[in-house]
Amino acid sequence: MGVLTLTIRKTSTVTDATPDAGFGSPDLTLFCRLDELGLVVTGQRHEQDRVVLACRVVDLDDWCHRCGCQGVSRGTVIRQLAHEPFGWRPTTLHVTVRRYRCGACTHVWRQDTTRAAEPRAKLSRRGLRWALEGLVVQHLTVARVADGLGVSWNTANNAVLAEGQRALIDDPTRFDGVHVIGVDEHVVRHEALLFRMEVRDLRCSAVVAVG
Numbered sequence: 001m002g003v004l005t006l007t008i009r010k011t012s013t014v015t016d017a018t019p020d021a022g023f024g025s026p027d028l029t030l031f032c033r034l035d036e037l038g039l040v041v042t043g044q045r046h047e048q049d050r051v052v053l054a055c056r057v058v059d060l061d062d063w064c065h066r067c068g069c070q071g072v073s074r075g076t077v078i079r080q081l082a083h084e085p086f087g088w089r090p091t092t093l094h095v096t097v098r099r100y101r102c103g104a105c106t107h108v109w110r111q112d113t114t115r116a117a118e119p120r121a122k123l124s125r126r127g128l129r130w131a132l133e134g135l136v137v138q139h140l141t142v143a144r145v146a147d148g149l150g151v152s153w154n155t156a157n158n159a160v161l162a163e164g165q166r167a168l169i170d171d172p173t174r175f176d177g178v179h180v181i182g183v184d185e186h187v188v189r190h191e192a193l194l195f196r197m198e199v200r201d202l203r204c205s206a207v208v209a210v211g
Contacts, residue, residue, distance in 0.1 A: 028041045028044065028053070029041045032083065032086070032091070033084075034083075036115075037115050037124060038059060038113075038115035039056070039057060039058065039095060040056055041054065041055055042054045042055060050089060050091065050150050051090070051091050051092070052093075052094055053083070054096070055094065056095070056096045057095065057096070057097060057116075059111070059112065060098075061100075061111045062098075062100055064100075064102035064105065064109075065109055066105055067102060067105045069103065069105070071100030071101055071107075071109070072101055072102075072103060073098050073100060074099045074100060074101045074108070075099050076096050076098050077110065078094050078096060078097070079093075079094075080092060080093065080094055080122075081093040081116065081121070081124040082122060082150055082151050082155075083126060083127045083149075084124070084126045084129070084130035085149065090147075090149055091127075091150075093124060095113060097110050097111045097113060098111045121159070123155075123159050128159055128160075128163050129163075130148075130149075131145045131148075131149060131156060131159060131160050131163070132160055132163050132167065134148070135160055136164075136168075142157045142160065
């Protein structure tokens with residue numbers, strides 16, 4: 001009587017694919033470039049007209065700015081900032097900022113958020129950069145920039161004018177490396193006639209001033 005031999009070969013099945021060496025783990029903080037602002041994402045909410053990201057400040061900043069003693073947390077406040085949009089959908093940051101009180105000198109302060117935005121600003125630094133590049137490089141209107149950020153026209157216009165003054169006009173090195181300057185004047189028709197003048201570096205087609 002013959003003997004039936006059954007051989008079972010184990011086939012390895014990969015259930016959890018190992019990421020390629022060129023990829024890392026998904027990171028919303030890194031994707032939204034919030035690590036540059038000293039923030040980390042703690043949550044997200046999708047609304048009909050925007051995406052809201054809950055964030056916290058990475059640096060504790062819990063040492064008294066006056067006497068140097070360690071402070072005690074006394075609650076938090078939420079600071080809202082318009083951030084650069086992704087896919088033309090406005091992105092709003094809800095930044096949780098801790099309040100501290102010093103037990104030695106009773107001084108009260110909040111976490112430093114100057115990496116994320118200027119004091120009392122409504123736009124994050126990345127949002128402000130996006131707005132300025134959109135206006136100068138992509139030739140967007142202020143209305144389109146405001147729509148992309150989810151803010152009012154006045155908020156976008158005032159922020160871009162202030163940043164343009166700081167980054168372009170007040171920069172003494174903005175003409176370094178420029179050899180040939182050309183002036184381009186044209187009229188754009190959107191809601192109304194817009195007259196625009198640009199000063200360009202003709203060697204690299206870079207805009208160095210806008211009027």
